[in-house]
Amino acid sequence: MTIAGIQPHQILTSLRQGNPQLLAISRDVYNCISKIRRDILAGRTAIQALLDELADGGFHYNAKNDEEGRLTHLFFAHPKSITLSKNYSNVFVMDCTYKTNKYKMPLLDIVGVTSFNSSFYSCFAFLQKEEREDYVWALTMFNDMLDNVSRPTVIVTDRELALMGAIKIVFPGAMNLLCVWHIEKNILSKCKCHFQDEDDWHRFFSTWSTLIESPTEMAYHKAWQDFNDEFEEKGIALNYIFNTWLSFKERFIKAWTEKYLHFGNRVTSRAEGAHSNLKIYLQLSTGDFYLVKNKICLAIENQFEEIKTKLSAEKIKVPSDLRISFFDKLINRISVFALKELFKQYNLATSNPNLTTCKSHFTATMGLPCAHKMRCLLDEGKVLHLGDVHSQWRIDDRMIGDIGIVKNNQDKMKEILGDFHKEYTKWPPSQQEVALNQLSHLVGTSTPMLREPSVQNPRGRPPTSKNKKSKSSTSREPSEFEIVEATRRCSTCNGVGHNRRTCPRKDVVTMSTSQISPLIPTGVSDEIDISDLYVYRNGANSFW
Structure with a gap:
């Protein structure tokens, strides 16, 4: 247990x-x-045991250390993850997660996409920092794991400039798309403060969302011009969007992204979900790498069995509503998810007599024939063939069977050590290291003797003093957009950063015209615009 x-x-x-x-x-x-x-x-350090098990278990792994022998980087991929990665090597989502280990090192999690549109863990890398050199090292290991043959065509990330630069170096042929959801949340956190009226903000954000969905480059340029004209007075917000995001427009605006085979992945929600699932297994953020690796393996093995079971099931069972003659050559050969996507296009082709002009977006992004092609085939009395469907969705040629994992052979070590480890823990660290070096030669292992990593200073905001979470919690700190959305507004002036008691305008009284009129001497009201008056409280009952 x-x-x-x-x-x-x-x-x-x-x-x-x-x-x-x-x-x-x-x-x-x-x-x-x-x-x-x-x-x-068996008398080994946790780091030594970890490397031994990675070597004996068929993992693809590598490690780096500093001059003091402390571990600084660790990359590893489970044999079952390697099998899945080579079967589904077209699209990957990459993102770092935090609060997974006692050394406070970020964990780069690379997630792939299966034929069923589900996610799987491809590989992991503990990094000392989140700089370009760190990411280049991790992605180089990832490329080696894929045998430099099954290279990804699309990689989805958030706007992590160091990671984006590393992808350009290691995978120059891959298109690096940016997460649309993260972009919208960044704009919310940076731009909402410039809007006092909630309706104006919703109109601004809705217009921006429409711009992102521009279907063509011409439509994008027109939408951006209209956006500038409509919100010309919001110069700071427009400058932020233009300088920060539109220089990468080809990575997230639909007019460009719909040219790439991303299988519907324009956000990093797969990685976010994978992080959440992983932390259910981890439970605590204070484990060492040996413990974390074992928990990760539990998640991977359960995930692998689910994928293998689903693959076997869909080869023999398909929902009856998808068993139409037009799909005869695809039944039990492509995934049910792909069949459902095709069925939506089939309904369009058969029920909508006036299809819009084909932009080939669906076929280009999903690798499936669109409604326009289906109508042409139906008119000619033909059916769909396997050649019309991208290999990503094929299940008939997938061979994902049982993978034998070599268990770590501890017997040899135990015979030599006996009850040595009982006394070993009482020795000073220097004597322990000498003894372990000698023992490693006795058992014939070539695993290097590495020391535990030093605790890193995590990037980003430190935990707030209010509502401090447990030091062992894996829950992430709230993002900036969450803080903005949760910000309470002053009931007096509707501003942020203060409440009614500390409001700088707490002495300003909002009054209607009918309330102000009696306070103005007769004859004066004809000479001034009452709507421009501010009435200040002077004492309890008088005004001036």
Whole structure:
């Protein structure tokens, strides 16, 4: 149960359900877990055990260390992830996640897309920093894992300039799309503060969303000109958008992105979902790399079995509503997801007599025939063939079977060590290192002796003093747009950053014209514009 990642209190509950007379307490469970860990390590450090298991388990991995011998970078890919990555090598989503390990090192998570439009973990890399050199090293390892043959055609990221630069170096032929969702949230966090009226903001944001969806380059240029004309007075917001985002317009504006085979992936939500699922397995952010790697393996193995089961099921079972004669040559040969996408286009081709002009966007991005092509085939009395469908959606030629994982051979180490590890922990660190070096030669291992990484200073804002989360929590800190959206406005002036009690205009009284008129002497009201007056409170009942 410990190896399966079950928590100690749940282990104790399970044991008591099996044996109501059990006298064990939680401390006994913790002691057993500690003994299991000591037996697995067999006198090795956690880093040494990690590298041994990566080597013996068929992983593709690599590590870097600094001059002091401290681990600074670690890349690894599970054998099952390698199999999936080589089967589905067209599109990948890349993003870093945080609060996964006690060294506070960011974890680069690379996620792929299957025939069923589901996600899978491709590989992981712990990085010392998030600079271009760090990303180049990780992506080079990723490229080596793919055997330099199955190169991705599209990579989706957020606007991480260092990662974008590394992709250009390692995968020059791949198109690096930017996450539309992250762009919208960045604009929200940077531009909303320039709008006092909520309706004006919604109109601004809606116009921007329309601009992103421009179907052609001509439509984009017209939309941008109209956008500038309509919000000319919001110069700061427009300058931010132009300088920060529109220099990368080919990476997220639909007029350009619809030319690339991204299979509908224009956001990094796959990576966000993968991060969330991974942290369910991790549970704590204070584990070392050995513990984190084991938890990651649990997630990968469960995910792999689900994909393998779904692949087998769809080869023999397809929903009855998709079994039409036009798809006869595709049934049980492509995924149900692809069949459903084709069925939508089929309905358009058969029910809509006036199709719009074909822009080839659907075929270019999804690798599937569009309604226009289907209508031509139907008029000619033909049906769809496998050659009309991109290999991404094929399931008939996928061979994702059982992969034998070589278990780490600890017997040889245990025979040499005996009960050595019981005394080993009492020795000073320098003596431990000398002993481990000697033992590594005895067992014939070539794994380098590395030290634990130093704790990094994570990038970004430090945790706030209010509502501090547990130090072991894996929950991320709120993003800037979440802070902006959650900001409470002053009930007096509708401003942000203060409340009614501390409002700088708390002495300004908002009054209607009918309330102001009696305060103005007779004859004066004809000489001034009452709507331009500010009435200030002077004492409890008088005004001036």
